[in-house]
Amino acid sequence: MQTIIYILPELFLSLSIMTLLIVGVFVKNSFKIINSLTILCLIFAVALVLNQPQETTKIFNNSYLIDKFSMFMKILILVFTLFILTISRDYVKKNDIDKMEYPIIIISSTLGMLLMVSSYDLIVFYLGLELQSLCLYILASFKREDEKSTEAGLKYFVLSALASGLLLYGCSLIYGFTGSTNFEVISNNLDSSNKASIFGIVFIIVGLAFKISAVPFHMWTPDVYEGSPTSVTSFFALIPKIAALAVFIRFMYVPFINVIDQWQTIIIFLSIASMILGAVAAIGQNNIKRLMAYSSIGHMGYALAGLATGSNSGVQGTIIYLTIYLVMNLGAFGCIFMMKRENIYYENINDLSGLSKNHPMLALSFLIILFSLAGIPPLAGFFAKFYIFMAVIENKMYTLAIIGLVTTVISAFYYLRIIKIIYFDKPKKPFEETYDWGLKGPLILSSILTLMYFIYPSSLIDIISSILIY
Amino acid sequence: MNFPILSAIIFIPIIGAFFILITKGVQKNVEKNSKYVAIFSSLANFLLSLFLWYSFDTTTSGFQFIEEKKWIGGFVKFQLGVDGISILFILLTTFITPICIFSGIESIKFKIKEFLIAVLVMETLMLGVFCSLDLVIFYLFFEGGLIPMFLIIGIWGGAKRVYSAFKFFLFTLLGSVLMLIAIISIYWIAGTTDVIVLLKTTIPYDYQYFLWLAFFSSFAVKLPMWPVHTWLPDAHVEAPTAGSVILAAILLKMAGYGFIRFSLGLFPIASDYFTPLIFLMSLIAIIYTSLVALMQEDMKKLIAYSSVAHMGFVTLGIFSITKQGLEGSIIQMISHGLISAALFLCVGVLYDRINSRMISSYGGLVNIMPKYALVFMIFTLAALGLPGTSGFVGEFLVLVGTFQKSIFVAVIASLGIILAAAYMLWLYRRVIFGRLVSPEVKDMKDLNKTELYILFTLAFLTLFFGFYPEPLFVTIDVSVNNLIENYQANLDLYLTKKGN
Numbered sequence: 015m016q017t018i019i020y021i022l023p024e025l026f027l028s029l030s031i032m033t034l035l036i037v038g039v040f041v042k043n044s045f046k047i048i049n050s051l052t053i054l055c056l057i058f059a060v061a062l063v064l065n066q067p068q069e070t071t072k073i074f075n076n077s078y079l080i081d082k083f084s085m086f087m088k089i090l091i092l093v094f095t096l097f098i099l100t101i102s103r104d105y106v107k108k109n110d111i112d113k114m115e116y117p118i119i120i121i122s123s124t125l126g127m128l129l130m131v132s133s134y135d136l137i138v139f140y141l142g143l144e145l146q147s148l149c150l151y152i153l154a155s156f157k158r159e160d161e162k163s164t165e166a167g168l169k170y171f172v173l174s175a176l177a178s179g180l181l182l183y184g185c186s187l188i189y190g191f192t193g194s195t196n197f198e199v200i201s202n203n204l205d206s207s208n209k210a211s212i213f214g215i216v217f218i219i220v221g222l223a224f225k226i227s228a229v230p231f232h233m234w235t236p237d238v239y240e241g242s243p244t245s246v247t248s249f250f251a252l253i254p255k256i257a258a259l260a261v262f263i264r265f266m267y268v269p270f271i272n273v274i275d276q277w278q279t280i281i282i283f284l285s286i287a288s289m290i291l292g293a294v295a296a297i298g299q300n301n302i303k304r305l306m307a308y309s310s311i312g313h314m315g316y317a318l319a320g321l322a323t324g325s326n327s328g329v330q331g332t333i334i335y336l337t338i339y340l341v342m343n344l345g346a347f348g349c350i351f352m353m354k355r356e357n358i359y360y361e362n363i364n365d366l367s368g369l370s371k372n373h374p375m376l377a378l379s380f381l382i383i384l385f386s387l388a389g390i391p392p393l394a395g396f397f398a399k400f401y402i403f404m405a406v407i408e409n410k411m412y413t414l415a416i417i418g419l420v421t422t423v424i425s426a427f428y429y430l431r432i433i434k435i436i437y438f439d440k441p442k443k444p445f446e447e448t449y450d451w452g453l454k455g456p457l458i459l460s461s462i463l464t465l466m467y468f469i470y471p472s473s474l475i476d477i478i479s480s481i482l483i484y
Numbered sequence: 485m486n487f488p489i490l491s492a493i494i495f496i497p498i499i500g501a502f503f504i505l506i507t508k509g510v511q512k513n514v515e516k517n518s519k520y521v522a523i524f525s526s527l528a529n530f531l532l533s534l535f536l537w538y539s540f541d542t543t544t545s546g547f548q549f550i551e552e553k554k555w556i557g558g559f560v561k562f563q564l565g566v567d568g569i570s571i572l573f574i575l576l577t578t579f580i581t582p583i584c585i586f587s588g589i590e591s592i593k594f595k596i597k598e599f600l601i602a603v604l605v606m607e608t609l610m611l612g613v614f615c616s617l618d619l620v621i622f623y624l625f626f627e628g629g630l631i632p633m634f635l636i637i638g639i640w641g642g643a644k645r646v647y648s649a650f651k652f653f654l655f656t657l658l659g660s661v662l663m664l665i666a667i668i669s670i671y672w673i674a675g676t677t678d679v680i681v682l683l684k685t686t687i688p689y690d691y692q693y694f695l696w697l698a699f700f701s702s703f704a705v706k707l708p709m710w711p712v713h714t715w716l717p718d719a720h721v722e723a724p725t726a727g728s729v730i731l732a733a734i735l736l737k738m739a740g741y742g743f744i745r746f747s748l749g750l751f752p753i754a755s756d757y758f759t760p761l762i763f764l765m766s767l768i769a770i771i772y773t774s775l776v777a778l779m780q781e782d783m784k785k786l787i788a789y790s791s792v793a794h795m796g797f798v799t800l801g802i803f804s805i806t807k808q809g810l811e812g813s814i815i816q817m818i819s820h821g822l823i824s825a826a827l828f829l830c831v832g833v834l835y836d837r838i839n840s841r842m843i844s845s846y847g848g849l850v851n852i853m854p855k856y857a858l859v860f861m862i863f864t865l866a867a868l869g870l871p872g873t874s875g876f877v878g879e880f881l882v883l884v885g886t887f888q889k890s891i892f893v894a895v896i897a898s899l900g901i902i903l904a905a906a907y908m909l910w911l912y913r914r915v916i917f918g919r920l921v922s923p924e925v926k927d928m929k930d931l932n933k934t935e936l937y938i939l940f941t942l943a944f945l946t947l948f949f950g951f952y953p954e955p956l957f958v959t960i961d962v963s964v965n966n967l968i969e970n971y972q973a974n975l976d977l978y979l980t981k982k983g984n
Binding site for chain 2: 370374385390391392396397400403404407408412415416419420422423426427430433434437438468471472475476479
């Protein structure tokens with residue numbers, strides 16, 4: 015009975031998923047009510063996570079861990095899922111995907127991610143991962159009459175299944191050579207002399223790199239981002255990244271920490287490759303969703319750079335980076351959802367032409383978010399990079415730092431290109447004004463946070479510096 | 485003194501910008517109110533900075549009006565302060581900004597509200613650069629200036645504005661990111677980014693060279709030095725008049741200030757080591773860009789190239805590391821701030837009338853615009869360094885300083901003055917004298933009141949500091965002496981260590 019308290023949020027979510035399903039069956043045209051209820055459930059789940067005991071606890075035979083890190087990540091997951099649901103509500107309605115299953119699948123996937131984040135055992139981890147992946151396959155192809163959406167779903171399914179397979183193979187190798195699925199036992203039994211288990215580590219890294227779309231396992235990202243409905247794309251760009259990165263951090267710093275000399279080079283490579291590809295490949299893109307896909311690949315590269323240091327400050331840098339990335343991308347997708355005219359949503363960046371004339375405030379928030387994504391001070395995006403490079407240079411990894419900062423300059427080019435279209439080009443027909451506060455609110459919040467972060471940067475640091483991984 | 489005067493100076497413009505941002509209502513009223521707010525906040529800021537100068541203690545070399553606040557979790561402090569060197573740049577900034585605003589109100593035809601916001605935000609960021617006493621804060625302000633400037637060039641610029649804005653942004657950003665790496669490295673080497681502490685510590689000699697180069701890459705692009713100066717002519721030509729004025733008068737000075745404060749202050753050994761490189765680059769800049777300036781058809785481009793040449797003198801003076809050289813280059817920066825601003829405004833006056841910057845479109849202006857001809861004459865002579873103008877004081881001292889280091893360099897550099905006379909006088913002859921041909925030009929009106937006031941103020945200051953530069957010297961003297969003493973002490977220490 016004692017352990018129930020620790021998994022209350024997860025239990026609550028599972029129960030509410032079932033209840034919502036039943037409600038959905040009995041009420042007709044139930045999207046609206048289910049959506050609102052889902053949002054309520056998420057708020058309640060956040061409250062439950064916040065209410066959990068603060069000390070680190072392992073339950074279920076040491077296979078499930080509740081610590082500050084997992085709590086922080088859970089809150090991020092729940093809060094941003096909530097925002098995604100509110101900002102995309104209008105889009106979902108207008109695009110005929112307002113089925114009652116839509117929000118339910120989203121929280122099922124969220125549940126899977128909560129399990130992943132807290133997992134302290136290979137099997138629990140894999141269960142959580144599969145739960146979230148299965149929901150994501152469905153989400154990607156949710157607009158089933160649409161060719162591109164179906165293609166995106168299938169593509170994601172095939173590649174993701176392959177990655178899951180590799181991951182599982184890696185897990186079994188690790189189990190075989192260390193004799194346990196528990197992270198702590200693995201950590202004790204692994205050392206550099208255990209050459210064969212390195213294979214297992216590599217396979218696991220490949221699987222995880224696929225989930226956060228790090229180069230060279232990024233191939234699916236642009237297509238899936240472009241093909242899926244935008245509401246799903248925004249979910250893809252934010253939420254699974256949190257869970258996957260959290261697990262990535264957990265894997266590298268708990269079970270594999272003793273063999274850091276083996277995996278460090280791999281992570282550095284992933285990081286550099288992602289930063290470069292994210293910067294270069296986005297230059298030619300005209301579809302804003304595709305562009306966001308490459309941009310997110312690049313950003314994951316920076317996040318991995320913090321991870322690659324193998325130090326506590328590096329992980330904290332990665333967590334800060336992730337948090338700020340989420341805030342910025344929420345704003346960016348908020349802006350994309352604003353690109354609507356007569357019930358049609360536009361995706362080409364040239365449709366933004368002259369936005370500053372017709373919608374000065376929207377253009378201003380887009381401007382702030384784009385400069386922040388480019389990492390120009392004094393906006394939040396700069397601080398995200400700053401913490402990462404603090405950690406990187408502390409560990410004397412100058413090459414990584416220089417490549418990282420040069421790619422910042424290259425990637426600034428394509429963000430500037432959008433700003434150019436918004437501010438320098440001739441205006442086109444105006445978009446519709448939105449009165450939906452579910453969309454406006456998060457967008458305003460995100461721009462203000464991005465702009466004002468520099469006034470009190472300690473706020474985030476103070477929370478995150480209390481998080482210790484090991 | 486408890487009143488946070490530096491924070492006030494830094495943040496008044498941005499508060500003004502915020503008020504402009506939230507004004508709503510009828511287009512006409514909004515524009516009128518925005519103008520009043522912008523003029524008021526920038527003038528108030530200028531008065532406040534005059535008060536700062538008045539209460540500044542010129543007898544001590546330490547930083548004054550220091551403000552300190554905890555900022556990023558204990559390792560970066562939000563620290564502000566001024567010494568004799570930075571206070572002049574603060575005055576220059578607060579003086580030039582109202583001028584830009586007046587000129588913008590005259591010549592900007594659309595989105596005037598956004599323009600004023602951009603200029604005021606720019607002012608905040610530039611003042612931040614000169615006030616900050618922490619490397620991270622410095623970087624923040626230094627880089628942040630890219631955003632408003634990018635927009636000013638891109639939105640209100642000329643035909644090729646997009647290309648120029650991108651070039652400006654990416655060039656400067658690429659230079660600066662290396663400085664960020666250096667700043668973070670300094671934190672891990674010295675344990676702090678606090679400039680006051682850093683100026684007293686000696687950074688390990690092996691690191692100094694790399695760190696110096698990283699800072700140099702940023703400042704060289706911003707200054708700009710040959711061969712990374714190519715963004716400047718483009719940016720200047722395409723920017724609106726007010727944008728060119730900010731660029732030439734203040735933005736370039738941030739780099740010169742950076743050289744004095746950080747390159748000399750933090751890395752004396754490396755500065756000494758790299759002096760020949762700087763001399764070479766400065767000489768090429770002076771001679772080469774002067775020759776290029778001779779060939780220009782476009783007035784703004786000509787002045788832009790002349791800026792590069794003048795900044796060549798500044799770097800010569802700084803790295804001569806003599807009292808005369810350093811003081812000369814500071815005076816040169818201030819006077820170039822006034823003169824180049826005035827010259828760009830002069831070109832802007834013509835451009836506003838018939839939308840052409842080409843020299844060949846004009847000629848014989850003296851017949852129809854006598855007042856303009858007079859003002860332009862003053863600034864032409866100031867730009868070529870005629871005694872009696874502030875341009876002379878700076879260049880003369882720089883040459884005196886350089887002479888002590890190397891006669892050869894000083895001789896070559898003084899050729900630059902002759903070339904400057906050639907291109908400036910030739911420009912003047914072609915624009916002001918000659919025959920009045922084009923019918924368009926015949927209808928041009930002479931200076932209106934606003935233009936007259938702006939240009940006469942600038943002319944007055946140029947002449948005033950030409951005849952009586954004493955107030956400037958009094959302000960910088962102690963700080964410069966202190967800088968050179970520290971520098972020399974560090975160098976001697978290094979040489980004795982090496983000798984052993």
